[in-house]
Amino acid sequence: MQRLSTSDADFAERFAAIVDDRRESDAGVSDKVAQILADVRQRGDAAVRELTETYDRHRLDWRIPASECEAAFAALAPEARDALTLAADRIRSYHAAQLPEDRDYRDEAGVRLGARWSAVDAAGLYVPGGNAAYPSSLLMNAIPAKVAGVERLVVATPTPDGVVNPLVLAAAHLCGVDEVWRIGGAQAVAALAYGTETIARVDVITGPGNAWVAEAKRQLYGVVGIDMVAGPSEILVIADGQSNPAWIAADLLSQAEHDPSSQSILITDDAAFANTVEAEVEALLGQLATGERARLSWQDYGVVIVASDLLAEAPALANRLAAEHVEISTDDPEPIFAALRHAGSVFLGRHTPEAIGDYVAGPNHVLPTGRRARFASGLSVLDFMKRTSFISLTEAALGAIGPAAVTLADIEGLPAHGTSVKVRL
Amino acid sequence: MQRLSTSDADFAERFAAIVDDRRESDAGVSDKVAQILADVRQRGDAAVRELTETYDRHRLDWRIPASECEAAFAALAPEARDALTLAADRIRSYHAAQLPEDRDYRDEAGVRLGARWSAVDAAGLYVPGGNAAYPSSLLMNAIPAKVAGVERLVVATPTPDGVVNPLVLAAAHLCGVDEVWRIGGAQAVAALAYGTETIARVDVITGPGNAWVAEAKRQLYGVVGIDMVAGPSEILVIADGQSNPAWIAADLLSQAEHDPSSQSILITDDAAFANTVEAEVEALLGQLATGERARLSWQDYGVVIVASDLLAEAPALANRLAAEHVEISTDDPEPIFAALRHAGSVFLGRHTPEAIGDYVAGPNHVLPTGRRARFASGLSVLDFMKRTSFISLTEAALGAIGPAAVTLADIEGLPAHGTSVKVRL
Structure with missing residues (x-):
């Protein structure tokens, strides 16, 4: 486990190393x-x-x-x-x-346009x-x-x-x-x-x-x-000092127990609270049947960051981490949540442990890992569907927009494209 | 160009070969x-x-x-x-x-759930x-x-x-x-x-x-x-005998002119119409500045299929081909369109040449090729966005659904998951 403070002289450098650290390998297979x-x-x-x-x-x-x-x-x-x-x-x-929802409409030029979804x-x-x-x-x-x-x-x-x-x-x-x-x-x-x-x-x-x-x-x-390439699981917990340290310790270890290359990160604005959480983690590690796996993860990849101001600093750090799971343990999680841009799934407030989302909350627990929440989403019905767009023109509608297509086919040097429109005009 | 009839004894075999033919190569790079x-x-x-x-x-x-x-x-x-x-x-x-659209709602168990979309x-x-x-x-x-x-x-x-x-x-x-x-x-x-x-x-x-x-x-x-792995362009034209053969010939060549490995396929229920289209293709090939490229494509990958009944046979064939572009040139394209399951984009009716979709219709012209419309969609705003799900529980809501999560964590052998819920109950 490494501990950082946003006021450390080398914070930017160390944090960047954490963001860039890849816990994945193709194992040469x-x-x-x-x-x-x-x-x-x-x-x-x-x-x-x-x-x-x-x-x-x-x-x-x-x-x-x-x-x-x-x-x-x-x-x-x-x-x-x-x-x-x-x-x-x-x-x-x-x-x-x-x-x-499917779409099917006619626009001002009289062109019928739409999109129809269907399952694979x-x-x-x-x-x-x-x-x-x-x-x-x-x-x-x-x-x-x-x-x-x-x-x-x-x-x-x-x-x-x-x-x-x-x-x-x-x-x-x-x-x-x-x-x-x-x-x-x-x-x-x-x-x-x-x-x-x-x-x-x-x-x-x-x-x-x-x-x-x-x-x-x-x-x-x-x-x-x-579905997305999946790497080891991750949790980022953003917690103020009024959080219950035993709860937060359990949340951190609920990801750490998945795999030795899982990652658990705590950001808090209270250094004393960080100390207590670390002690609670140690205590809980000794009690868990999965303690060996969780200890390796916490030891090698665990991170505790002490910030001077949660709202001012945590969202920017969280956006860099683009974590699979982000927990916000404060009385009013909304301001931090509003500033989050990149996260797989967010758990709001003190009574929403990440594990509830693994099992019974309803949203999918298959989520982007390894900073991929920058561009990827959790599994959804859309992963099992595809969209067919469609276009229907009347003679009049073709008359309205066809000439522009002929011009563009011409400048792109695609004469059959142009011909297929021209013959109908 | 190969010509098939759905009544040929070897139709199933030849059609399967067309479906399986891969016109892609990684060129050993x-x-x-x-x-x-x-x-x-x-x-x-x-x-x-x-x-x-x-x-x-x-x-x-x-x-x-x-x-x-x-x-x-x-x-x-x-x-x-x-x-x-x-x-x-x-x-x-x-x-x-x-x-x-974003979602944010509270369900019967009092659990707040939602999803928020954001751009990369x-x-x-x-x-x-x-x-x-x-x-x-x-x-x-x-x-x-x-x-x-x-x-x-x-x-x-x-x-x-x-x-x-x-x-x-x-x-x-x-x-x-x-x-x-x-x-x-x-x-x-x-x-x-x-x-x-x-x-x-x-x-x-x-x-x-x-x-x-x-x-x-x-x-x-x-x-x-x-975006999706892209292969050579394709068009499937489903046309009855009342279609204008010169129009259909231009449509077929508008894909053929892209690349020698593009593919143009015609399905019609009128053998005489098929003959005329073939003659029109030959005539147009001689006039096009892109004729050389288009001729190679038509020669090597062009297909004309004569069906006995368009509505009964074309949709099933089209679904096997899962083509990038499907044109339906009939007076009433709706029944065939309704039976289509796999297609990138569909062009309905006699006055909707595919080229109109390449340029000015509005839907995206970046579409799945190589039978990938079975599972993939055209480019859309979603390719530049991602979705963050979120969950928020009150103490009461956790009391309602938390015990089931503890049970599941238990049967999966993940004690820290269970603990993170139990400590809050």
């Missing part, structure tokens, strides 16, 4: 992933079968039947079933309100196996796709040694996933993108994964649609 | 582009200077002053100035109506030099960025041997572009993405370019936002 993609594209099922035997050590049928997912849901403890259902309902409701035909969701298999992540990917109107929703998830994660199957049932396949890694992403004899190809692939999965998606960008 | 990106990232201006001397053969100052753009606009023929201005006004008006800080537009420098393309990229609210809009355009294209400068002036730099190729894209001593980095890069530029953008996806 780029060439190997390219080979797997080419292999699956060419040999289909045979390639996927061999890679699954090698990496996941099983020769089971890939398809997990819907009945197994239904049974997994029925077998959940009632409390878990209710919590997942509440989360699904709230996520569905938030995303339904995101559905874009098929979407594939990658769900990691083992430790990182989170049912909440399946909900956050599957529900926007279903709300968008995707007819065929496919999950690919590895089952190392054939062992399934019943929570993932239960969540797939709850979300109405149409197909679940027990395959993983770059080979699963390739099978979804190119299709094989057994698995029909999809149009969009989303969902988290390890370095192989992330690199496979990156390489397939353009062959299919993908 | 992937490794060289990676080297250029790394070089510019490390050495900044020095690398850009050397590459510009090598490829563009000039050592001029990179910055083209605003006064030069203004002068280029003033020097336009009045007809060209009026046509560009009409186009800009119509494009601006269509895109202004695309601006997304800076956008870079690549504008090709030489033959492929189209002022209309600058308009189609710059205007959505300005409408979105981008404060700093930067153009990079190569000037081989130092020669500028005055039409590009004039269009830059008309659109209010803030900086114009005479650099090109992968080195220009790298300079925009990483920044150099002279050029500040941007957040989003859009615009067409050669294989080097396209590959540079692909490799920088995630470092910055980019």
Whole structure:
């Protein structure tokens, strides 16, 4: 953990280093992933079968039947079933309100113009196996796709040694996933993108994964649609000295416990409060089952910044960081929120811990990381839809705007363009 | 040109081959582009200077002053100035109506939820030099960025041997572009993405370019936002036998004249009409200054399909092709349009040639190619904006939905997540 003060002589330099620090690596898998993609594209099922035997050590049928997912849901403890259902309902409701409106109008020149949105035909969701298999992540990917109107929703998830994660199957049932396949890694992403004899190809692939999965998606960008390249999780907490230090410590560690390369940053205007939070972090680290992972993250990437004035300084720093999650723990978070330009999701006020957004608030928890909130947004129904624009001219409307098109075709040296308008005038 | 009939015994097979045919190649520049990106990232201006001397053969100052753009606009023929201005006004008006609305509401559980859209800080537009420098393309990229609210809009355009294209400068002036730099190729894209001593980095890069530029953008996806990977242009014309064959021939060639790897496809239900269109294409090819390019495209990639029933067959074929441009030349295009699911932009009725959309209709002419309309949309203001979701809970609202979050954190094995909620309950 490093501690800075905005009044330090070297603050600008140290802060810039934090902003520029990349906690991502492609782990050198780029060439190997390219080979797997080419292999699956060419040999289909045979390639996927061999890679699954090698990496996941099983020769089971890939398809997990819907009945197994239904049974997994029925077998959940009632409390878990209710919590997942509440989360699904709230996520569905938030995303339904995101559905874009079509446009169809006639302008002053008599030209009919518009745009029509439609869902992609098929979407594939990658769900990691083992430790990182989170049912909440399946909900956050599957529900926007279903709300968008995707007819065929496919999950690919590895089952190392054939062992399934019943929570993932239960969540797939709850979300109405149409197909679940027990395959993983770059080979699963390739099978979804190119299709094989057994698995029909999809149009969009989303969902988290390890370095192989992330690199496979990156390489397939353009062959299919993908969600944003995702890096380690981040939280920036902007807290005044009246905040409860134990609450803030838990918030910081709720990101740190994801991964040793996660990042938690506190900006406060109260140096004594910063000290107390640091002590609370230490205390909580000792109690957490995830303490080892969280300690590495806090040690290597944790940052505490003491500012002289929160409202004057925190928004500018936050905009440079463009963090995935920003918490504002003050009595009136609005002035700081109004000055924030770049953030994935913002958590306003003392009773809004970030974790509430991971599970049950409703907005998506798939958010831009690694300073990408400068230009990227969280996952939404739009990631599973596309827009078709349309134009309709009467003879009179063509007469009004056609001559200008002929002039422009002419200066651009495209005579067939010009001719196609001229012959109709 | 190949001709098919939906009643041919081998139609399904031949049509599938057309759908799968990829007219794109990275021209083997992937490794060289990676080297250029790394070089510019490390050495900044020095690398850009050397590459510009090598490829563009000039050592001029990179910055083209605003006064030069203004002068280029003033020097336009009045007809060209009026046509560009009409186009800009119509494009601006269509895109202004695309601006997304923010959301801010409180739901039944008392939870305040919302989403706030904002523009990226800076956008870079690549504008090709030489033959492929189209002022209309600058308009189609710059205007959505300005409408979105981008404060700093930067153009990079190569000037081989130092020669500028005055039409590009004039269009830059008309659109209010803030900086114009005479650099090109992968080195220009790298300079925009990483920044150099002279050029500040941007957040989003859009615009067409050669294989080097396209590959540079692909490799920088995630470092910055980019528009969709673009391939050769395409048009699908669905026309009944009452259409004017000379009009349809001009429409087909208006895409063919872009590039030898462009693709023009006609679907009609009238074999005699198809013959006449083919003859008109031949006649027009002989007259066009771009005839050589257009002939190669028509020869290698042109397709004429005779269907037995347009309404019954054309939409399904069109959805497989997912073409960039789809023209429907019938008296009542609505039934076919209603059945179209995948298309970049649709041109309805006999008086709506595709070229009208390239210039003055208003919708964007940057559209998904290579079957990508299955999952991608044309350029819009959204490509220059991002959405920040937000959540605000009162103590009571946290009491209502917090326990479910604790349950889910528990089953996912993330105790700090659970703690951050529990301590507040």
